[in-house]
Amino acid sequence: MDEFAERTKIEWREWGEEAFSEARDAGKPILLSLSARWCSWCHEMDETTYAVPTLAANVNDSFVPVRADIDRHPRVRERYNMGGFPSTVFLTPEGEHLTGATFLDPDTMRQVVGQVRDLWTHKGRDAAQVPRNVRDQNPPADEVTEEIERLLVGQVEDRFDQTHGGWGDDAKFPLPRTVEFALKRDRERALATLSAVTQNLFDDYEGGFFRYASTRDWRDVHHEKMLDSNAALVRAYANAYLYTGEDRYRDPAEKTIEYLTTTIWRDDAFGGSQQPGEEYYEGDASNRESEDAPPVDPTAFADWNALAADALLTFAAYTDDERARRYGERTVDFLASLVEDGGVVHYRDGDGAGSERGLLVDHAYVTRAFVTAAQVLGDEYLATARTVADHAIETLQRKDGAFVDGPADGPGLLDRPLRPIDGNAALADALVDLSILTGASSYEETARDAVGAFAGAADRIGVQVAGYATAASRLTRPPLRIAVAAPPGSDLHRAALRVADHEKVVVPNADEYERGTARLVADGTVSDPASTPAELSEFAEIFF
Numbered sequence: 001m002d003e004f005a006e007r008t009k010i011e012w013r014e015w016g017e018e019a020f021s022e023a024r025d026a027g028k029p030i031l032l033s034l035s036a037r038w039c040s041w042c043h044e045m046d047e048t049t050y051a052v053p054t055l056a057a058n059v060n061d062s063f064v065p066v067r068a069d070i071d072r073h074p075r076v077r078e079r080y081n082m083g084g085f086p087s088t089v090f091l092t093p094e095g096e097h098l099t100g101a102t103f104l105d106p107d108t109m110r111q112v113v114g115q116v117r118d119l120w121t122h123k124g125r126d127a128a129q130v131p132r133n134v135r136d137q138n139p140p141a142d143e144v145t146e147e148i149e150r151l152l153v154g155q156v157e158d159r160f161d162q163t164h165g166g167w168g169d170d171a172k173f174p175l176p177r178t179v180e181f182a183l184k185r186d187r188e189r190a191l192a193t194l195s196a197v198t199q200n201l202f203d204d205y206e207g208g209f210f211r212y213a214s215t216r217d218w219r220d221v222h223h224e225k226m227l228d229s230n231a232a233l234v235r236a237y238a239n240a241y242l243y244t245g246e247d248r249y250r251d252p253a254e255k256t257i258e259y260l261t262t263t264i265w266r267d268d269a270f271g272g273s274q275q276p277g278e279e280y281y282e283g284d285a286s287n288r289e290s291e292d293a294p295p296v297d298p299t300a301f302a303d304w305n306a307l308a309a310d311a312l313l314t315f316a317a318y319t320d321d322e323r324a325r326r327y328g329e330r331t332v333d334f335l336a337s338l339v340e341d342g343g344v345v346h347y348r349d350g351d352g353a354g355s356e357r358g359l360l361v362d363h364a365y366v367t368r369a370f371v372t373a374a375q376v377l378g379d380e381y382l383a384t385a386r387t388v389a390d391h392a393i394e395t396l397q398r399k400d401g402a403f404v405d406g407p408a409d410g411p412g413l414l415d416r417p418l419r420p421i422d423g424n425a426a427l428a429d430a431l432v433d434l435s436i437l438t439g440a441s442s443y444e445e446t447a448r449d450a451v452g453a454f455a456g457a458a459d460r461i462g463v464q465v466a467g468y469a470t471a472a473s474r475l476t477r478p479p480l481r482i483a484v485a486a487p488p489g490s491d492l493h494r495a496a497l498r499v500a501d502h503e504k505v506v507v508p509n510a511d512e513y514e515r516g517t518a519r520l521v522a523d524g525t526v527s528d529p530a531s532t533p534a535e536l537s538e539f540a541e542i543f544f
Helices: 019-024 039-047 053-062 075-078 107-124 146-158 176-185 189-203 226-242 248-265 278-282 286-289 302-321 323-335 360-377 380-395 421-438 441-452 457-458 463-476 491-497 533-543
Strands: 031-034 064-069 087-091 097-101 345-351 483-484 503-510 518-522
Touching: 019 031, 019 064, 031 075, 031 248, 039 323, 053 345, 064 075, 075 087, 087 107, 097 107, 146 176, 146 463, 176 189, 176 226, 176 463, 189 226, 189 248, 226 248, 226 278, 226 302, 248 302, 302 323, 302 360, 302 491, 323 360, 360 380, 360 421, 360 503, 380 421, 421 441, 421 463, 441 463, 457 483, 483 491, 491 518, 491 533, 518 533
Parallel strands: 031 064, 483 503
Antiparallel strands: 031 087, 087 097, 483 518
């Protein structure tokens, strides 16, 4: 149990079968609190609502209180999220919903506790229901066509905020995957969004990006710094630099890498997040120098570290930045230690490994990290990429082609797997690269099945999941392949990595062509052999 939960008056149980068994034996409903170390409102509820002795006594007497960290238990988060955090969810002993809310102050919590207690007394399990997102698990399948990409391009244009930049009418998140989709298809809007993100969410003082702004015009910034969003933004800015060569995109990425590798780095991997500390961030530079920085969650998550490895190696590929390359390699080594019999352990901390493993999101991003490492550092990383991908295909893919989010086991609703479109898109995108790097067409076929499982709903997919359209477009129009018959780190290999197409696949040590040459392959067309970086750049301009 985390230190914040321990400060409350609630007798929290850990998420697990033991707590559900206790609830069944006692005939009591469960109060589930979904929280996170970085979540300021979660701490506020702990320090106010859950700290009231009389209220805590009522909770402890009438419910089995369970606390779950949403980052350590992503499957729990996706099934019980009430629309924000903290989520306060009342459940039957079987894990079905009774009611729920987000933040509750002491007075409101008293009312809700009384209402749920009366509801349970008079209706019991008859008052419960399974959430719709868990009940409806049949995404409409269809053929993967160029129409998917076209629809998302339209979304990027229609949903763009012409006044303030970015996408959305209310809260503004940076949406780095949407930026990357737009970089190749609507670059003006992509770059305008990065400018807005730099101006409003970038920490000029220490580096790193804040999580989001809660208004359309990027005000009321929430000062959490999350490893996943920072890593994804490093990659987005690196790719913007690839196309433009402008330091206004390179510099924020470089400073964020410095922040991550100093403030967030823990021994052999990156920690998960840095807590908000609004007063710290809103002070001027002199105040911040004299105050303690907000604490860092040292938990090393597989998916977030994989995002970081991918971003660092991408930046190193374009810039030869030694810090990025070194920490990228170290992070990939850490990820390898999380792979057990093909499955990926979700996290490690000072107490060892967590119980969650075999999650789709971990397999998707770890596969991507090793695929990127194979292109930047060498093909010795391909074996692990294949091991992780094969395990996901064997254990998580269903007959309709879609991947589920994890094992179909565990307490509550965990035995009802979800089919997350973003996780399916991320793995499919990595499988496209893996197919090209290994020559195994089965990976491309698997990716097509996963994307096709959702294609019937392509007209309803929002701009927030533009990564789905990226995967679809790379299946309908195979990405540029650059076969380099030279070792990683050679001038020709480095020039191939810098070809201005961030969706390309670079194959080092390719053996089908003359040694010391490189060729570009796209749409069945093969370029003449290039033996120098200048020739390769010349041929790339012809291709584009």
